[in-house]
Amino acid sequence: MGNLVMGYWDCPFCGSKGIAGTTMNCPACGRARGDVKFYMKNVAEGEIREQNERGDVEYLKEEQAKYVSKNPDWYCSFCNSLNSDNAQFCGNCGASRADSESNYFDMLQKKEERERAAAAAQQPEQKRRNPLVILLIIAAIIAGVVFFLNSNKTSGDLKVTALNWDRSISIEKNVQCSESGWELPEGAELTEKKREIHHYDNVVDHYEKREVKRSRQVVDHYETYYTYKDNGNGTFTEEPNERPVYTTEYYTETVSEPVYKQVARYATKYYYTIWRWKQDREEKAAGNDHNAYWPELNLGGDEREAGRTEEYRFTVEDQKKNTTTTYRLAEADWRNIHVDDTLNITAKRTGKSAFISDEKGNKIADVEAVR
Ligand SMILES: [Zn+2]
Ligand SMILES: [Zn+2]
Incomplete structure (x- = not known):
């Protein structure tokens, strides 16, 4: 269990601020605390603190912490005031705890719902032009232009x-042409044939081993950080959490890679003359x-x-x-x-x-x- 931190509340009746969470009645007007929300000094709601960043956190002294219950205050349904978990009767009106239906968190949730509903009711409804109407107007203009351009005009x-x-x-004129190719066409007169390089193939010659440097993230150690939980009774609990801290580890890996060579492939090439019809004049x-x-x-x-x-x-x-x-x-x-x-x-x-x-x-x- 973590350390207890002092919470504070503001009096909704007389406006008194920063009343300690261990105090049940407003020191200025004497009314019992009711619809309030507890907060810490220096630490904001949802804030995270590192191990060495807690110098300004206001812990309860061991003597005080001993008497603080871990449970939230209960909410008196008769007079709307908050009472400590240790009390069996309302300190304000004397009603029994058995008649209470909610605690601090239930009260807070209902209060937030009421505020959200009030805010939503105030939001002015935004008026927007329907995008479909704009699209239809543009389509009508385009259709009009197309119809106009497509219409006929008589001069x-x-x-x-x-x-x-x-x-x-x-x-066309019939002329004798000198040509060459990998096949001898019909009607051609062979002059010469030779073995020549037709194309090259990529062939694996051998494999080469190579060292590759690689890196990976590994957990180096864990570090502690702290979050704060509202206990609903004027105190907060500081809770320790752990997160991993990573470090980069380097290592080498041996890989085998193919080395290619170009191998020439030969074929017979024909040199020949052939009569062809060629465009001559108009x-x-x-x-x-x-x-x-x-x-x-x-x-x-x-x-x-x-x-x-x-x-x-x-x-x-x-x-x-x-x-x-x-x-x-x-x-x-x-x-x-x-x-x-x-x-x-x-x-x-x-x-x-x-x-x-x-x-x-x-x-x-x-x-x-x-x-
Ligand atoms: Zn007051
Ligand atoms: Zn009461």
């Missing part, structure tokens, strides 16, 4: 100022009328055609805005357009998904703006 009275077409044919034709034609081809014996591309365009002038735009479209639609025609073009407000339309925006032919 009328566009005057066709030019027609253009481009046609081109890609030509034959092109272009014009600004409806007479589109393919360029004439004069293919040599070692040449072939490898694909055709074609593009048909028209340019319109917006006389209100004083701008011109060129569009690409299918040949069949392009043949229906002539210089000096007037057109309507409808597109999204972003400029995408353009098409030739009537005045009301009904589609006639798809087009694509040329950058």
Whole structure:
């Protein structure tokens, strides 16, 4: 059992402070102690003290400690005053201890509950804007913008100022190439074959022992520290506790680690010549009328055609805005357009998904703006 420490209380009736816990009645107004909370001088509630930090702790003298009960004061239900565990009748009103229903700690708990309830009732209720409402407003704004950008806009009275077409044919030439590889392709003519390094493998050569320094935490010794418990009778008990103190221990460990070496792996490499079709040139034709034609081809014996591309365009002038735009479209639609025609073009407000339309925006032919 630890040492007893003197507790103190303040009189709730006359405001007298720092009355010793061994005193049952207020020396200023004479009333018995009731709804009070005991405290120590110098040591705060929950404080921890080290072995050598206890010079200001106010211990009860051995003579006093002898008469102090270890039990809390009992609380008189008739006059609300605290009485020592040694007393069988209330020192204030004379009621029997048998009629008492609670002690110091029960009284303290009820008092704290009352204070918490009073504090909660005073707390003003905070008003917050519902985050869901803000989210819905943002979503509605985004939806509105998307809907606007996605809506169509028709530009009328566009005057066709030019027609253009481009046609081109890609030509490949059969050429003899010198190549090498780990396989001989079909149709190749072998020139030479050699053993060469194909790749390297990582192979364990041997193991090496190595000393590694390591450390670990071990308990060196235990040290005592002290906590303080309210006895509920005007005194506190100083209780000793133990905690481990650690120290770092160093030691060496031998580990075995693999040492690798690079081993070359050989394979047969083939050197050969092979005939391949390679891109050679483009034959092109272009014009600004409806007479589109393919360029004439004069293919040599070692040449072939490898694909055709074609593009048909028209340019319109917006006389209100004083701008011109060129569009690409299918040949069949392009043949229906002539210089000096007037057109309507409808597109999204972003400029995408353009098409030739009537005045009301009904589609006639798809087009694509040329950058
Ligand atoms: Zn008093
Ligand atoms: Zn009483």
